[in-house]
Amino acid sequence: MQEETAYSKTLKEITDLFQEESATLLTEEQIQDTLSSEQLRMERAEAAGIPCRQWTGMNLQRYSKELLRRHQLFFAGYTLLGFCTEVSCDLFFFYVIQWVLVSLTGQNIQKPLCVVPILIFVFVLRKNMVASYTRSLLANTQLPSETLSGRLMRFRIISGALLLGVTVLALSLFWDKICSVLLHMNLTNAFFIYVIMIMLYGIHNLIYTSHCILFFSVGIFSVHKRFADRKKSSMEWYITQKKKHSPASLRPHLVSMRVYIVLALFILVILDIICIINYLKILSLSILILGLSSLLLTVVFAVAFWGCQSLLSYLKKEDKSS
Numbered sequence: 001m002q003e004e005t006a007y008s009k010t011l012k013e014i015t016d017l018f019q020e021e022s023a024t025l026l027t028e029e030q031i032q033d034t035l036s037s038e039q040l041r042m043e044r045a046e047a048a049g050i051p052c053r054q055w056t057g058m059n060l061q062r063y064s065k066e067l068l069r070r071h072q073l074f075f076a077g078y079t080l081l082g083f084c085t086e087v088s089c090d091l092f093f094f095y096v097i098q099w100v101l102v103s104l105t106g107q108n109i110q111k112p113l114c115v116v117p118i119l120i121f122v123f124v125l126r127k128n129m130v131a132s133y134t135r136s137l138l139a140n141t142q143l144p145s146e147t148l149s150g151r152l153m154r155f156r157i158i159s160g161a162l163l164l165g166v167t168v169l170a171l172s173l174f175w176d177k178i179c180s181v182l183l184h185m186n187l188t189n190a191f192f193i194y195v196i197m198i199m200l201y202g203i204h205n206l207i208y209t210s211h212c213i214l215f216f217s218v219g220i221f222s223v224h225k226r227f228a229d230r231k232k233s234s235m236e237w238y239i240t241q242k243k244k245h246s247p248a249s250l251r252p253h254l255v256s257m258r259v260y261i262v263l264a265l266f267i268l269v270i271l272d273i274i275c276i277i278n279y280l281k282i283l284s285l286s287i288l289i290l291g292l293s294s295l296l297l298t299v300v301f302a303v304a305f306w307g308c309q310s311l312l313s314y315l316k317k318e319d320k321s322s
Contacts, residue, residue: 007046010056014038017064024241025209026071034067041138047145050152055134065205072208073217081204083128085197088190090120095190114182115171122167129159216300219307235314251315258308261301268298 015035022031045052056063062082069078094116102109133155137148171178215238221231242250275291278284 007042007052010052010060011039011042013060014056014064014067017061018067021064021209022068022071025068027237030071034071037139038067040141041135044138044141044145044148048148050134050138050149054152055131055138057131069208073220078204078208079128081197081201083124085201087121087124088194088197090124091117092187092190092194094120095185095187099187110183111179114179117182117185118167118171118178122163126159126163130156133159215307215311216303218310219303219305222306222310231310232314235311238311239315251312254308254312254315258305258312261305261308265298265301265305268294268301272298 015038018035018038019031022034026034041055042052045054066078066082069075072078098110098113098116101107130152134152137143137151143151217234218231218238221227221234239250271294272291275287275294279287279291
């Protein structure tokens with residue numbers, strides 16, 4: 001009874017957090033489908049005796065955010081960013097402990113401890129692999145519940161053995177090179193890496209909790225006709241959400257945005273041409289970085305322009321039909 005209460009309590013908390021996170025970003029159908037899938041996982045995990053933390057982790061708010069990101073663009077990028085942030089956090093705490101030990105003992109113990117960052121990376125990687133496999137395993141309704149625990153145990157043993165074997169082999173073959181790289185790492189570097197990752201993670205969350213992703217998804221789905229259905233659903237949902245937040249007409253806002261985007265594209269295209277010409281003459285790294293950044297921004301603004309055009313065309317058709 002106590003175990004059942006724990007599962008139902010976890011499911012209720014996930015439901016509340018997910019509904020709060022996705023209220024203005026997903027349709028009601030998407031929200032209910034996701035919660036139904038989570039309920040199924042909970043029921044199968046309870047029947048198999050698999051603890052919730054095996055796939056949800058200890059932070060249910062982060063897991064609820066991950067459920068939302070699965071419906072948004074570039075989920076793989078979000079997963080990679082989360083992984084790097086977790087590794088950077090663990091590395092920062094390790095270098096704090098190392099600094100304290102060196103300060104207290106005065107001994108040069110940095111080289112033997114070079115193995116620890118590698119083990120931290122492998123540990124976090126395996127933890128994420130197990131969580132992903134568990135989530136996928138619990139969603140497979142073709143497998144009987146009584147076999148789930150055994151399958152998960154086998155995966156944990158095999159994945160752990162393989163990662164440990166690869167790690168030992170890599171350390172034995174490249175120990176000197178690994179040490180030469182990691183000896184340059186210190187507490188200051190670890191702190192700055194951690195701060196940068198936290199900032200990127202925060203910026204990512206700020207962008208994805210706004211309607212920017214919906215807007216850019218319209219532009220991306222405008223690239224090819226095979227995305228017509230997804231493009232239409234993205235436009236409808238974007239317009240619905242914007243009207244909820246602001247009763248004013250959306251058309252003037254999009255028209256003004258399109259003017260600014262065209263101006264930005266004009267400037268960026270000129271900058272692209274200048275960078276390409278100068279790079280061919282000088283072959284400078286700074287010009288190459290500037291040129292690549294300019295090209296990336298050009299692509300982003302081009303996608304935004306397609307999004308504006310598609311939304312304005314859709315609004316025009318709506319006005320005619322009404």
